[in-house]
Amino acid sequence: MRKKIIAILGMVMALSVGVMGCTSNSAGTDSNVAAQEENKTIVVTDQNGEVEVPVNPKNVVVLDYGSLDIMSKLGVEPVALPKGSLPEYLSQYKDEKYIDLGGVKEFDLEKINAAEPDLIIIEGRQESYYEDLKKIAPVLYLGTVNNDIFASAENNAKILGQIFEKEDSVTSELESLNKRVEAVKAKVEENNSTALIAMFNEGSLSAYGVGSRYDMVYSKFGFKVVDESIESSNHGQGISFEYIKEKNPDYLFVLDRGAITGAQASVKEAMENELVKTTKAYEDGHIVYVDPQAWYVGGSGLMAIDVIISDMETAVGIK
Structure with missing residues (x-):
């Protein structure tokens, strides 16, 4: 037993x-x-070619507002960013819990290093710092390519969707935005509308045509350029109010750069003078003051594009 x-x-x-x-x-x-x-890790293709980056990095330093915009839309937070000229729709990142790196062109490398990033995201304005940043962490070079905000935003969103494993969210967002663009374009082409986009900068005017940074007005939304000879330039072609009267566009889109730099002049009072009041754009109520932060500062981001589309929807009476 x-x-x-x-x-x-x-x-x-x-x-x-x-x-x-x-x-x-x-x-x-x-x-x-x-x-x-x-x-x-995952290998993606940025403006410099193939680059190996971590999947779901925890500490991300973002120097590109377009990428910050996309990350925000996907529910992914950075650890540090330049707060110097944040667009209003990204104002939540002014919170002290995010490290302030300064400006998009003049930022603090020591603070970036102290943040111990797993990934650093840049665009063209930081290109000269690429090698210095690579010594700190893997660098992803996104931003806008060939002045094409829409194509760049789509490409960048897909890349970030892969990195943060949010592909389904990206697909859904892009489908929604593209449907809205097509609705605007259909209405514009139905009316065979011409357009001119002009930047007002403390009294001076510049126009943007096909191939410019605002080519999307024509290529994406279907407006006919009122003057095919406008020089393709990042800073636009200098014009006068007499020029606007002569070209007589159906729609006049105005970007007030002074609203970004802090200039106090009234753009509406300056634009809607006796010369401009003779145009079809004025007579039909088609002078549209676009959101300067989304159009000028925001870059290739989903939220910026949402605002741009909203401006165009308002212009053609969709909303």
Whole structure:
């Protein structure tokens, strides 16, 4: 009888050890899986070619407002960013919990290093710092390519969707935006409307045509350019109010740069003078003052494009 009891106790102990061993191995496996997930990387293509970046990086420094915009839309937070000229629709990032790096052109490298980033996202204005930033963390070079805000935003959103494993959200957002663009374009083409987009900058005027940074007015929304000879330039072609009267567009889109730089002149009072009042745009109520932060500062982001589309929807009477 005693031998039987000893044998039973031995079996129980063996089983216990086996269970403990299984539990230990299981815990070890879970730990390994977690470690692998944490160290997971992906190869994406940015403006410099293929680059290996971490998946779901925890500490992200963002120097590109367009990418910050997309991340915000996807529910992903940065650890640090330049707060110097944040668009209003990104004002939540003025909060002190985000490290302020200064401006998009003049930022603090020491603060970036102190933030211990897993990923740094830049655009063209920081290109000269690329090699310095690479010494701190992997650098993803996004921003706007060939003045095409819409194509760049779509491409950048897809890349960030991969990195943060939010592809479905990106697809849904892009489908919604594209439907709205097509609705505006259909209405514009139905009316065969011409347009001119002009920047008002403390009394001076410049126009933007096909191939410019605001080419989307024509290529995406279907307006006919009122003057095909406008020079394609980032700073636009200098024009006068007499020019606007002569070209007589159906729609006149006005971007007030002074609203960004802090100039106090009334753009509406300056634009709607006796010369401009003779145009079809004025007579039909088609002088449209676009959101300067989204059009000029925002870059290739989903929220910026949402605002741009809203401006166009308002212009053609969709909303």
